[in-house]
Amino acid sequence: MSKYASKVSELKKEFDEKPSILKGNYLDKEWWDIPVEFREGNWCFPAKPEVLESLGFANPRKWAATDQDWKLPGGWEKTISEGLKSRLKKYRSLKLFLDTCVRCGACADKCHFFLGTGDPKNMPVVRAELLRSVYRNDFPLAEKILKGFSGSRKLTPEVIKEWHMYFNQCTECRRCSVFCPFGIDTAEITMLARELLNLIGVNNNWILEPVSNCNRTGNHLGIEPHTFVQNIESLVEDIEDLTGVTVEPTFNRKGAEVLFITPSGDVFGDPGVYTMMGYLLLFHHIGLDYTISTYASEGGNFGMFTSNDMMKKLNAKMYHEAKRLGVKWILGGECGHMWRVVHQYMDTMNGPADFLEQPVSPITGTKFTNAASTKMVHIAEFTADLIHHKKLKLDPTRNDHLRTTFHDSCNIARGMGMFDEPRYVLQNVCKSFHEMPENTIREQTFCCGSGSGLNTEEYMDIRMRGGLPRANAVKHVKEKHQVNSLVTICAIDRASLPTLMNYWVPGVSVYGLHELVGNALVMEGEKKRTEDLRENPMAGFEDREKGDD
C-alpha cells in the first residue's frame, strides 16, 4: 500500500474530531451547511467606500468579513440571480463549464490552496460546485423533477459568505484546468463569481483600489505623469552611475515605432525597478525607436479580477494610447495577467487592433505572426529573437554570482503557452541554470500563492500556505544545486516571491529575467562593470579590477 495512504487510526481520529456531514450537528445536512469562519488572516479587507464611488460600483459602505451583517443591498438575491442568468447567456463557456463537470476529481490535489489548507471546498471541483449549486436552483422544472438529486440550493447570505471565502482562495492560476479531462477553466468560474460578488459590493480593496487608480491615472499606485517620468529618470541616473552609459527613454512621443508597456511595479517597486533598468539598457543597446506612455503606465489589469467590463476598459487604455501616439506596434514587459488578457481576451473584447501594424522586429526583421491580431509582442520573445540572431553582445559571466532557477508565471505559461523563450534568454545571459522538478514547472507550474489580487498583507498566512508547494520546489534546487536566484517574468511574482522565499527558503533572491539581461549586456562605451544592477559585486569582476590596479 502507498506510504501516503491514510491509516485507519488517522481516519478514525479525523472522523471523531473534525466536523463532518456524517455525524453530530451536521448529520443529514448537506456539505455546504458547514459554515465558513472568518478570522484574522483569512480574508482580504473590503474596498473602501470612496474607491467604489470613484468607479461607480455597487454598495459602497464600511464593513468587514467578520461582521455578522454584511449590509448587502436590498434585492441582492435578484441581482445575483439575474446577473448569473445574463452571464450564462453571454458566455457559452460558463454554461459549458457548469454543465460538463462530472466530478471526477482529477483537479482536486492540483490546487496549491487545497494542498496548503486541506479544506475540501478548496478543491477546484467543489469551488465550482459552490456556484453550480445555485445555478441548478434557477431551473424550476429541473428542480421539481430532480429535487434532492440535483444538488441545488437556495441563495442565502451564507452562500455569499462562502463564495467570498473560497473564490478569494483561488489565484486563477489554472493549474487545475491542465488536469481536467474536459478542459474546464475553473479560473473563469472564479472570475465570474467575483464579478457577481462585485454587483452587490462584496469585494477586496487590494484589487479595487488599483483598479480605481488605474482607471483615473493609468497605474495601480495612482502615480501621476510627472512622478512617473521622474522615477524612470532616476533609474536612468542609476544606470549611468553603474555603467557610464546614458540611456535615453522618451515619453508620450508621437511617431515612435514601438510603444513599450510594462507593469508599474517595474517603475516603482523593488525588485521590479532593476528589471526596468534591464529593459532600458536593452533598448539602448539595439537602438530601438520606442516610447513609454505616462497614461498607459500600467501593463497589469486588475479588471480581470473584477469584471469583464473593467478588464475591457483597462485593456482598451493601452490600445487607445497606441493609437494616439501613432506607433506601429506594442512591446509588452514582464507581466503576468496582462498577457492572459492580451492573449486570450483582448481580441474579442477590443480587437482586432487594425490601426496597428503586424509587429516586425526592426533589428532582425522577424515577423511576429502570433501577434498578428493583438499587435503586442512579449519582451521575452523579442529578446530571444535578438539573441537567436546574435544581435546582442552578452557576457554571461557577469551573472556568475547567481545560480538560477526559473519560475514559470502561471499566466505566461498556461495563459499563453510560453515556456522556452524565457529559458532560452536566461541560458544565454547566465551560466548556472537548474530546473525545478518536472511537475512544478512549465504548464504544471505552481502559483506564487498571491496572484489574482490576493497579494495583500492581511492575507499573509494564507499566502504562505498557498505558496508552500512552489517554495518546496525551490528548496529542492537550493539544496541540490545551491540555487540562490529565482528568476521570473511576472510583476506579481516579483512582488510576492521575495516574501515567500524569505519565509520558506531564506537565501534565495528573486530576479526579473531582463535584470539578468541588463547585467550581461556589454554596452558600447561602458565603463568597467564591477557591480550588477542591484549594486551587488559581480563574482570575479572585483578581482579583475584589483589585478588591473
Add this chain to the structure above:
Amino acid sequence: MRTAWGELIQENREKILDHWIEKGLSLFPEKIGRGTPIGESLSEGLSIMLDGIEENSKSFMAAVNQIARILAVQPLPPSKALSLFLELKTILYETAPKESKNNALRQSDRDAFQTRIEQITLVAFDCYMENREKIYQLKVEESKRQAFMLLRRAQG
C-alpha cells in the same frame, strides 16, 4: 545514543515516528495527507528530530524550525500547535514499553526525558515566535518594496 530513553526511542524509531507524524497531521483543522507538501515537510522534520533527539545539534535545530515554520502560519492557537512536541512523551510511553526489552525506564530516566521534552518545547516556542515575528516583518518589508522608489525619493 547516550541515554536510556534515547536508546528506547531508537529501538522503536519507526513506530514512534509514524505516531508522531499522525499526531502532527491531526492538529490541522482539515485533513492533510502525508503526500502533501505539508505532510512531507512535517514528516521530514520529525524524522530528523528523532535522529538527534538528545541534543540541540545544528540539524536538530533546523528541523525544529522547519516544523515551527509550518505551524506558525496555520489557523491554530500556539498552545495547540506546540503540543506536538509534548506529545512525544505520551507516544514513547504508549509505544515502547510493551515491545522493548529495555522497557522499564527508571524514574531518573523518565525525569531526564521529561526535562528534555520541555527543553525541546521551549526551543520550538522560540522558533514559532521567530516565524510569527517574521510574518509581521515581511508585511512591513513588502509594503516598503512596493513603494521603493517613492520612499527613495522621499528620503532624498
